[in-house]
Amino acid sequence: MALINSGADPGVAPARPQWDIVIAGAGFSGLVAANIVADAGMKALVLEAGVGPGGCAAISAGIIWAPLSSEELAAYVPDGDPALQLAYCEHFQGAAAWLRSCGLPISDMQALGSLGNGVVMQGGRSGDQGQFMSLMASRAQAHGATIRYGSPLAGACAGADGYVVSAGGAHPATVQCRALLFATGGFQGNRALLDRFVGAGAGDGLFLRSLPECTGAGLTAALSLGAATSRNMHNLYGHTMPDAAVSIDELQPLTAYLAAHSVILNRDGIRFVDETEGHLEETTLESGWRQPGGCYFLIFDSKIYREHGVDTGISSALPKIDRMRRWREIGASVLQADSLESLVDELHRHEHVDAQQAFKTLLSYNEACLDGSTGALDPSRSRNPSALTEPPFFAVRARGGVTATCGGIRVDASGHVLGEDQVALPGLYAAGVDAGGVFGRTYGGLLGWSLVSGYLAALSVLRDAGAAKASPQQLVKQPAKG
Ligand SMILES: Cc1cc2nc3c(=O)[nH]c(=O)nc-3n(C[C@H](O)[C@H](O)[C@H](O)COP(=O)(O)OP(=O)(O)OC[C@H]3O[C@@H](n4cnc5c(N)ncnc54)[C@H](O)[C@@H]3O)c2cc1C
Structure with a gap:
């Protein structure tokens, strides 16, 4: 041989x-x-x-x-x-x-x-x-x-x-x-x-x-x-990452664990995945890389960021850090607005997201959270239903990060x-x-x-x-x- x-x-x-x-x-x-x-x-x-x-x-x-x-x-x-x-x-x-x-x-x-x-x-x-x-x-x-x-x-x-x-x-x-x-x-x-x-x-x-x-x-x-x-x-294992150059030694601390609490939209303004499938949203990347432009957007409000952005709550081995501040520092696209309407406008202006569809998706998601029917959404939302209600609202451009085959x-x-x-x-x-x-x-x-x-x-x-x-x-x- x-x-x-x-x-x-x-x-x-x-x-x-x-x-x-x-x-x-x-x-x-x-x-x-x-x-x-x-x-x-x-x-x-x-x-x-x-x-x-x-x-x-x-x-x-x-x-x-x-x-x-x-x-x-x-x-x-x-x-x-x-x-x-x-x-x-x-x-x-x-x-x-x-x-x-x-x-x-x-x-x-x-x-x-x-x-x-x-x-x-x-x-x-x-x-x-x-x-x-x-x-x-x-x-x-x-x-x-x-x-x-x-x-x-x-x-x-x-x-x-x-x-x-x-x-x-x-x-x-x-x-x-x-x-x-x-x-x-x-x-x-x-x-x-x-x-x-x-x-x-x-x-x-x-x-x-x-x-x-x-x-x-x-x-x-x-x-x-x-x-x-x-x-x-x-099949792959991995996590959602900000769409920016992340140095090797920050791959762990800058992982977007709050993805499992966010709403995830693609450029068409559509939810394409149950954000909460897997222990730690580790399945999002499998469909994430197939979305238009290979990227997707994490949408969350101030309450979600306060509760899951800094302290992931997953393990004390994961550090408490202001991830959004670091994402901005390394040049990730982080948009902020005082209402969901303004946020989708920003998404359209900066990221070419279909604003009308995005707004419709977010409203349906919020309604489902409020009436307890997230399981009936398509795709369903099996865990962490949390309506986006507390301004300011955020959108982060993200990618599926592969850790292992x-x-x-x-x-x-x-x-x-x-x-x-x-x-x-x-x-x-x-x-x-x-x-x-x-x-x-x-x-x-x-x-x-x-x-x-x-x-x-x-x-x-x-x-x-x-x-x-x-x-x-x-x-x-x-x-x-x-
Ligand atoms: C940011 C991050 C955080 C993680 N956190 C956790 C965690 O907390 N818990 C958990 O369970 N898993 C975690 N993982 C996953 C885990 O670290 C790896 O899956 C695990 O280390 C795999 O072990 P391994 O021996 O297969 O490979 P590795 O530990 O990656 O070792 C493979 C080695 O092979 C070497 N190599 C590659 N090609 C060649 C070659 N041609 N010849 C010789 N050497 C070669 C590489 O340089 C490397 O040193 C994390 C991974 C990352 C990236």
Whole structure:
């Protein structure tokens, strides 16, 4: 099999594997796996495209959560893979206990309202968990793992006793390994793959609420080795974002969580989505990028902003900040008026929104809120009915921001990569967002899934290699060394 984009001559590779395992990606799932295999004494090489560790986890809110049970997850995400959902929920507590045993700064397990329960990274702040992720990387290194930064996985092919892996970057290299784990964080940063799997135009229409490094290198390499794609390749997870240039370190704090309390209109002045579907309005982006101009408008009044704009009320891990002030500072289009009539006029003047239709839609919405019939609206409004009555009124131009792709490499519940025939490809594993299919139109915790899938894939690596320490019990009983 030919190397894809190898940038190196496979002929120069040594004949015998010099690494027990190569892990592509030093984000959350990759570092979970690196710590486990390094603890077990495996010779592990982590290839990381970026200049430091952490991936999207380093810019996240750090809330590592999972639903309380697989039944709850299945009810909420009915289109996800049942076997993956079961493994996820059954092993979450064990994987979190292992993470805590590593001596990393992390909260106790806590209830997280409608989300389920979870643990929260400590020592950073929302959007900056770099310290936590650096500690994870240092711990893996202290236990023997090698991490090469600026060294992206560029391709892989079958070798004599495992895989020949090529790394690009400033110092291209080719290495041999017995096992290869894909943990490159999904393909949301790759316009061509978004167009191919999500829909033509998705690449341009979506706002990237993720690191640009997540370009689907793991998926591309796995497919070249015979892997199958998972279910739900077209589904995405993400949030509404102001339509402006948001720096990477503000992706989390500037997320428009109040979208689930607003009325959402497109340029035709029409509601096109139930603003409240999903735990955290995470489904709006799927239809949002398909609207005229790829954008949409959040309409809310002063009461909604006061109650949900600054303090999201979702978790104390999300900061209380005057988001509207920051949106204006970074140049987002924020319109304000003392009446709904004036607001739709402003929307027409500045954003070419159909003012007549917009006004009609807002009046119908208000009436439905007041007489309790929002469920009969089309599309219905299932939660948070709140009539827009308190001036001033606001309109913010927004876009659907993609954080992660829900489809990816097909895996079994132990993290083995599967071919079209559902048979595991020897020595190939995937974790985190690369391991697709557990979520679909809705989702149930990405850091939680990345933790559990990294943990289970690493246990499979150990088990398949015949290593002694391959059961969860043995892992957690180990005294924390880091
Ligand atoms: C703003 C924001 C806030 C979030 N908040 C939360 C939250 O509070 N709770 C939650 O559950 N989820 C949250 N998430 C999602 C969560 O952070 C990610 O989904 C999670 O980190 C995924 O883990 P992963 O290991 O799959 O990928 P990542 O952690 O993103 O790691 C992937 C790594 O692979 C690297 N990589 C990419 N391509 C290559 C290549 N070719 N070779 C080598 N390395 C490569 C990347 O540089 C990256 O370091 C948030 C995400 C964002 C962007």
